């Protein structure tokens with residue numbers, strides 16, 4: 001392809017005067033004294049140089065390589081040089097805007113920046129919580145010299161509520177979009193476009209991520225001036241001033257940090273849980289993060305693992321209410337052997353303390369998320385490992401990752417000699433016995449299984465991983481199901497291996513006496529009118545339904561802190577996580593049927 005602009009590819013070499021020497025004393029003090037760091041990471045040196053030389057930067061660097069400070073340092077430096085301009089006039093002015101995809105990241109970036117913003121005399125405004133406050137209250141937050149950190153949803157709500165925000169944005173000097181490739185996904189695209197349209201063209205912009213997406217070009221079109229693409233991997237830095245160069249960007253691989261060992265294992269479907277349990281037991285002193293494709297799975301497997309591993313080792317779930325997630329994240333740091341179960345809410349950007357290992361129990365919805373999930377381990381030179389569990393039907397996924405994401409992962413054989421049918425069956429029986437005694441547990445298992453299949457139908461590599469190829473019967477055994485839920489796919493699917501437990505499921509009680517009494521009352525009222533249901537399928541996930549039509553809560557619903565309108569009735573009693581999840585499921589159905597809008601759904605979910 002013809003080059004229209006200069007392109008250079010360089011290997012970073014130490015220069016006599018490091019670019020970071022140019023940082024203002026306040027910024028250097030913040031770095032050394034407030035944060036306690038004594039040397040800059042390669043991506044930090046590189047971005048400081050190019051931002052200070054007045055470039056707009058599109059930066060790709062591995063997970064955990066220090067990208068947050070790679071934008072925070074030049075961001076604060078540049079704003080400090082303009083601080084006098086912000087003192088003029090009496091109207092609020094937003095000097096810098098940082099957009100991140102989740103509330104957890106708003107909080108995380110806000111924590112990192114706090115001392116730095118104070119040193120340069122700027123007001124830091126992390127817009128994290130969902131917001132129902134009045135216009136006047138919102139307005140008061142803005143000062144003459146403020147830096148805003150927000151999710152796109154929250155910021156768009158603010159733009160709608162406060163039209164004068166556009167005036168405040170007129171003096172915007174710096175825009176950073178962190179996890180930039182996430183912003184071109186359908187669920188963020190419209191919000192991102194709306195925000196970009198409200199910003200002045202004369203500004204410095206930085207787009208940061210560990211992975212790149214072709215569609216990121218759409219973001220680049222929005223007013224990047226003098227842009228440069230920086231790809232910083234262990235030891236090398238590629239600098240491309242020709243950002244339109246397809247060949248250049250195609251060459252870039254999503255390189256994992258050198259401290260991270262990335263692998264996949266092929267395990268028979270019926271042994272999948274056994275493999276996870278074996279992995280966890282052999283790392284009894286390690287901090288492990290396990291990813292599932294749905295929140296139902298997170299809650300179910302938390303209970304399963306507590307049952308199987310015993311009570312001593314802390315097992316946390318990161319499904320919980322948005323407000324309590326920060327607590328879960330901080331308690332994950334507390335013990336060295338904690339296991340945390342999570343969905344993709346924890347997949348991007350979260351700087352969890354010293355994660356030793358990541359297990360991907362289910363493949364991610366988007367293959368580009370693989371790098372972000374596995375990158376929660378092996379951060380900042382901490383040795384880590386990441387393993388993806390694939391069944392034989394999914395073996396081609398590793399090849400798919402290489403072709404589509406340029407991620408090379410090696411096959412590991414750690415489970416080859418340790419897993420067997422007999423042990424898998426012992427595990428299955430332990431779980432089915434529990435499910436045979438406790439209705440809530442039984443229903444959770446079914447819901448987790450249905451949610452997993454639903455997620456499977458919507459992931460982005462249907463070419464190689466299809467539901468029809470899954471050994472659904474064997475997977476049902478791995479989940480410890482008493483009954484296999486019926487849905488369209490099971491008519492043609494391979495379910496022969498499933499071991500049905502000989503028990504009348506309608507007789508399995510809820511342990512909660514009130515709930516059980518309600519169920520019994522309902523059963524009584526149905527007597528004579530219709531046969532009691534034998535199913536273990538909970539409300540909202542009735543038998544015989546096509547699994548594709550079974551709604552599961554959107555894993556990202558409300559993650560971005562969009563404004564919420566309070567419409568739900570006041571909560572009468574404290575709901576269990578499971579009841580909350582069921583209520584969310586019902587609200588999502590209403591939303592899908594158009595009975596409530598997204599904001600009403602999110603408000604009601606927050607009210608649960």
Ligand SMILES: Nc1ncnc2c1ncn2[C@@H]1O[C@H](COP(=O)(O)OP(=O)(O)OP(=O)(O)O)[C@@H](O)[C@H]1O
Pocket residue numbers: 037038039040041044061062063064065066067068069209210348349350351375379380
């Ligand atoms: N100069 C430095 N010296 C030592 N540690 C650093 C330095 N810069 C950042 N870190 C630490 O490295 C860790 C990872 O940093 P950060 O979260 O910015 O990574 P990242 O590249 O943004 O990762 P991701 O792509 O997953 O979002 C953090 O714990 C941070 O405190």
